[in-house]
Amino acid sequence: MIKEFAHKSDSSSKDIIGKDTLLHEAKLMCSIADGLIRFVNIKHPELLKNERKKYSLFFLKNALLRMDSCIVLLENGSSLLKCKDGSMFINPFSILTLIRSIYESLVVHYYYILIPSEKCVSDTLICLWKMSGMKNRLTVAADVPAFHEKYCLEKAEYEILKDNIKKSVVYTNTSDDEQKLLRKAMKELSLFKITKNGRKYVVTPSSYGKACSDIFSDTSIETKALIIYKHLSAISHPSYLNCIQTRAHDGSYNHYTETTFEGGIIYIKKLIDDVLQVIPEGQKYIGSLSLNQRTHFAKWELKQKAPTSNAGAEVFGL
Numbered sequence: 001m002i003k004e005f006a007h008k009s010d011s012s013s014k015d016i017i018g019k020d021t022l023l024h025e026a027k028l029m030c031s032i033a034d035g036l037i038r039f040v041n042i043k044h045p046e047l048l049k050n051e052r053k054k055y056s057l058f059f060l061k062n063a064l065l066r067m068d069s070c071i072v073l074l075e076n077g078s079s080l081l082k083c084k085d086g087s088m089f090i091n092p093f094s095i096l097t098l099i100r101s102i103y104e105s106l107v108v109h110y111y112y113i114l115i116p117s118e119k120c121v122s123d124t125l126i127c128l129w130k131m132s133g134m135k136n137r138l139t140v141a142a143d144v145p146a147f148h149e150k151y152c153l154e155k156a157e158y159e160i161l162k163d164n165i166k167k168s169v170v171y172t173n174t175s176d177d178e179q180k181l182l183r184k185a186m187k188e189l190s191l192f193k194i195t196k197n198g199r200k201y202v203v204t205p206s207s208y209g210k211a212c213s214d215i216f217s218d219t220s221i222e223t224k225a226l227i228i229y230k231h232l233s234a235i236s237h238p239s240y241l242n243c244i245q246t247r248a249h250d251g252s253y254n255h256y257t258e259t260t261f262e263g264g265i266i267y268i269k270k271l272i273d274d275v276l277q278v279i280p281e282g283q284k285y286i287g288s289l290s291l292n293q294r295t296h297f298a299k300w301e302l303k304q305k306a307p308t309s310n311a312g313a314e315v316f317g318l
Contacts (some may be wrong), residue, residue, distance in 0.1 A: 040279060
């Protein structure tokens, strides 16, 4: 991980790398992600015939759009609020909500796209992911003309996907309890691993919190990843914690804002790395980057866990 960006526990300004530097780093990372997406879409569109690769790239684009919004929020500040001295007001809470969404894209990509070892498992999970998104919109019939046609098309597609799942080799070779988990996943996004034991498939439930340990295993932020997720989860809801933090924040650029934003860059970098495992052809694009871009990309590598808990600087500034 980028050593010079590690923070100390105090809030002295000398430990802050600065908004302009952080924006520069974020824009570079986003340009690499955008370049990878364009590389596949334009130079290797045949790769998108593979469902796993197609949706892997989709998750990266989804995260990139949210990081782009984070950049806009940090660069331009609030459209309405001002600090006491009249300078622009930075709203870290809106940024955090977007970064939580980036994290969730990283997690779903990890469980549904990256780690499935068999095509049938990947196909099943992709179908479930689609269905969980559709079900929320199909709960109430769309009588409004503008949405009625889309509603009918999605309802028909949902039934086809449901039928495909129930006939799949994964569903038919799991226990009754595990089939219940899969049926639940048709209605709401669920996180789990599907592994094979002989001829049977085993469905192991997970969670966004548990995903922290899985995704960041053996890295310098493994022990802190769960704390970060809980923080993201709390701040993106109208909770008491959110209320306190909103009143405490004066709109200035500080460690809290910087650490929040840095987390988004880390998630984008990790997602790019994971996408490159699914689409190894993209390594050709990484190899074609300028020296400056490759150096920047390497700076954001997550460090391996230190031999002792007191060794080395940690990221996320906690």
